[in-house]
Amino acid sequence: MEYQALYRAFRPQKFSDVVGQHHVTKTLQNAIMRNKESHAYLFSGPRGTGKTSIAKVFAKALNCQFETDGEPCNECELCVSITDGSANDVIEIDAASNNGVDEIRNIRDKVKYAPAEAEFKVYIIDEVHMLTTGAFNALLKTLEEPPAHAIFILATTEPHKIPATIISRTQRFDFKSLDIEEITERLEFVAQQENTAYDRAALSYIARIAEGGMRDALSIMDQVIAFSSDEITMQDAVMITGGIERDELNEWMKFIEQKDSEAAFKKFHQMTDEGKDPTRLIHELVYFIRDVILMKHSGTISEETAFAHVEDELLYQMIDVLNDAMVSMRFSVSVSVHLEIVIVKMIRVLDAPLPAAIGSGASTEEIAELKAQLKNLEKQIAAGAAAQPKPKRPAPSRGRQSFSIESISRVLDKANKEDLVKLKDGWPGVYQYIEEKGLQSLRALIKDSEPVAASDTHVLIKFDNDVHSELINQNAEKKEELENLIPTIIGKKVQVVGVPDSSWQQVRQEYIESNRDNLQQKKEKEEKSSDIARKMFGNIVEVND
Known part of the structure; x- marks a missing residue:
């Protein structure tokens, strides 16, 4: 048969x-x-x-x-x-x-x-x-x-x-979705009937991937058996389903816990290059954080596990970020970009300060004492401020910046109109070229972007999305891809600097104010050159700024 x-x-x-x-x-x-x-x-x-x-x-x-x-x-x-x-x-x-x-x-x-x-x-x-x-x-x-x-x-x-x-x-x-344990027991029975050696952890993994469907679980198991020559191992199950092994996932989450965005991005691109499905990775992250929360509350978590010392409130926020990403990815052309943004958002969640009272278990007396100390400090600060002369207007606070003021200043110091005009005219061509080559992640990054300054060595790009600006400044791979395309327009190799649209006008105004004297001297020099040209050639000369 x-x-x-x-x-x-x-x-x-x-x-x-x-x-x-x-x-x-x-x-x-x-x-x-x-x-x-x-x-x-x-x-x-x-x-x-x-x-x-x-x-x-x-x-x-x-x-x-x-x-x-x-x-x-x-x-x-x-x-x-x-x-x-x-x-x-x-x-x-x-x-x-x-x-x-x-x-x-x-x-x-x-x-x-x-x-x-x-x-x-x-x-x-x-x-x-x-x-x-x-x-x-x-x-x-x-x-x-x-x-x-x-x-x-x-x-x-x-x-x-x-x-x-x-x-x-x-x-x-x-009819209800089946429990993971119910599916696992049935898979064990099938494996025994088929005289197939198996790792129970692999069967449990298949049961979780099947998401409550017995037929899906049996189909995946059938595929693993065909791939692994009549033996079901965790490594083969992960390979077939496009998932990720627990240790590798833990290593990836460690980079996020350490707020090392570059290492996290490299690990993500390594996994996608190996054929991992970004949608499956999102599901794996949700299960991983869920397991961390359960292990923390049951007291079985290891010190080597990522997020072992992260507050529960932050872990709940991470799950919300992942759930939002899953909804968005259903309607997205480039799902990998969504996962890149998820990495940045998870690091930002870890950066957000928690209210001191959460998880501290402070007593009413301790809180009252802290309030009294705070009032004392406020009085001392007020007394000190009254004795001090009125300070100059402070620079506006931006919190955690996704751009470098120094890098932007370097571009503006040597900016020229000729290169900027070339770049602006050719920018739609860059977008079209990226679209034709199928570079989906890069396409999503520069979709709502615009060159705002250019010099012999640098180009300043304004991004509507703050996250995209941060990605182009911090992700060396994406930055290099874009830098390799720009010489085809202006004929020179330059470095790309990103600035978010929400901060560009303020940064530009601050630069003008801090360099007002230099700009005035430059303007006077240009006007003087214009007067000399008119004296020499008369009014037939049209001077362009």
């Missing part, structure tokens, strides 16, 4: 084979034993949780002459024919490809005929939410008053798309 995929070979044939869903199987078995079957059922829930499998088991149990306690025998002729799909009285329909009015009318015309062999004629309509409005209307009357020998089982992953008039005519069962 040819090889069968594991999810087909180990499909439940009895209610007792079903993993989880005890609330469904118990109810259906009791209905069969007491002869209280309904005429229509609605099975709704996530993919791969046993909806159609239970529907077929239920069809067998309804018609099996040798059923025991609501379980089919799986040996009689009728059970065998339902299992292999050859039974004429159990009709399985895929509503995704048979969703029109004509198909439902055909069912309505044939349902009135008595079953040929079985006691009940069972219609299993999978993905029923795909039916058109007309098809649902055609199904209504049949569901309301079906023949005594007909039973309808509707299965769907999206019950909210089914009209309320249909739902009200059925008994609804909501």
